[in-house]
Each structure stands twice: as C-alpha cells, then as structure tokens.
Amino acid sequence: MAGPTPAFWQQRFETGSTPWDRGEAGPQLQRWLDSGAIAPGERVVVPGCGSGWEIAALAAAGVDAVGLDYVAAAVERTRTLLAAHGLAAEVTQADVLQWRPSMQVDAVYEQTCLCALHPDHWSAYAAQLAAWVRPGGRLLALFMQKREASAGEGVVSGPPYHCDIHAMRALFPSIGWDWPKPPYAHVAHPSGAYELAVELVRQA
Numbered sequence: 459m460a461g462p463t464p465a466f467w468q469q470r471f472e473t474g475s476t477p478w479d480r481g482e483a484g485p486q487l488q489r490w491l492d493s494g495a496i497a498p499g500e501r502v503v504v505p506g507c508g509s510g511w512e513i514a515a516l517a518a519a520g521v522d523a524v525g526l527d528y529v530a531a532a533v534e535r536t537r538t539l540l541a542a543h544g545l546a547a548e549v550t551q552a553d554v555l556q557w558r559p560s561m562q563v564d565a566v567y568e569q570t571c572l573c574a575l576h577p578d579h580w581s582a583y584a585a586q587l588a589a590w591v592r593p594g595g596r597l598l599a600l601f602m603q604k605r606e607a608s609a610g611e612g613v614v615s616g617p618p619y620h621c622d623i624h625a626m627r628a629l630f631p632s633i634g635w636d637w638p639k640p641p642y643a644h645v646a647h648p649s650g651a652y653e654l655a656v657e658l659v660r661q662a
Contacts, residue, residue, distance in 0.1 A: 461576025471531035506571030510536025573602035
C-alpha cells in the first residue's frame with residue numbers, strides 16, 4: 459500500500475507527534491453548524507477523526523456523529539475526549555477504503571483524511587464517499603493546499619498531500635456532485651498552509 463502505514467499513524471498518536479492538531483475543532487466546522495449545513499439530528503461521518511475534536515463538537519451540537527480512524531490510539535483519544543465531556547458518539551477503528559455505513563448518511567465532514575491518504579488511493583476513497591452520502595446529502599470538505607516546489611518535477615510528497623482543486627474536481631465530478639461557485643473560503647492550518655472550504659451536494 460502506497461503512503462503511510464497504520465504503524466506510522468499509531469506511532470504519531472502514541473508520541474503526541476501531531477502538529478496538525480489544533481487542540482480544538484477547526485473553525486470551519488462551527489461555521490457550517492451555524493449556517494445549517496450540518497443540523498442537529500443528522501448523521502454525519504468524520505473519517506480520520508484523530509483526537510476527536512470535531513466528533514465532540516458535533517455531538518455537543520446534537521448531531522449523530524460517527525468517527526472513523528485507522529489506528530487504535532486515535533480511537534482511544536476520541537473516546538476519552540467524549541467521556542471527559544459526557545458526550546456520546548459512535549467511534550470505530552476502520553479502514554475508510556473498506557468501511558460502509560449501515561445506511562447512507564446525511565453528510566461527511568472531510569478534513570484530515572484525504573490529505574493523509576497517498577493519491578494512489580484517492581479514487582477509491584472518493585468512490586467510498588459517494589456511496590456513503592445519500593442523494594441531497596453533503597460532502598463538507600476542507601481541501602489541503604500545500605504544494606511543494608518539487609511538485610513541478612512530478613514528486614508526490616506528504617502527508618499532508620496537496621489537494622489541487624483541479625484534482626478535486628476530477629475526484630468529485632459535477633456529474634455526481636453539485637459544486638458551489640468559487641472563490642472558496644481559506645481556512646488557516648497549523649502547519650502554515652491553508653485549506654479550501656467547499657460544500658458539495660450529492661446529486662440524486
């Protein structure tokens with residue numbers, strides 16, 4: 459399998475080597491909650507839930523949140539955070555390229571998973587998201603913008619992997635997803651890079 463292994467991520471969480479971790483939910487999540495893009499009672503999946511900040515924020519807002527992560531250390535962190543705040547959510551250790559929900563969900567909050575997957579796996583992951591989200595449901599995506607100079611020579615570097623907007627349009631084409639018109643909001647990232655916040659709607 460191309461890209462980081464489960465052992466790589468387990469070691470990062472065990473040692474606290476998680477520089478992407480804000481220590482709280484990302485600011486865009488609250489904006490989407492405030493706008494109604496995510497509503498109480500909806501079932502929302504967070505792949506690559508990491509330390510669980512977004513899961514806790516969604517659960518606190520009355521959302522039926524489902525957290526997925528590749529490694530046990532991240533799942534444990536998320537469950538510990540929920541317990542500390544008296545919150546409840548489903549948290550599962552799973553490979554996002556294999557996992558399927560029992561029924562289609564209202565939305566996926568995609569922030570840390572796509573940019574952590576080697577691009578060789580992006581098409582399979584995009585197909586998974588299309589299968590998870592119900593018609594009319596949303597993909598609430600934060601596309602990482604971290605293009606390295608070596609990309610001009612064809613080098614693929616990461617994680618995080620640069621999520622070029624042209625590649626994102628190809629992964630989530632307009633025949634399956636309704637795209638809003640740009641420009642898209644820039645969200646500052648702890649790494650010094652930024653993300654593009656895009657709300658896609660699954661076509662029927």
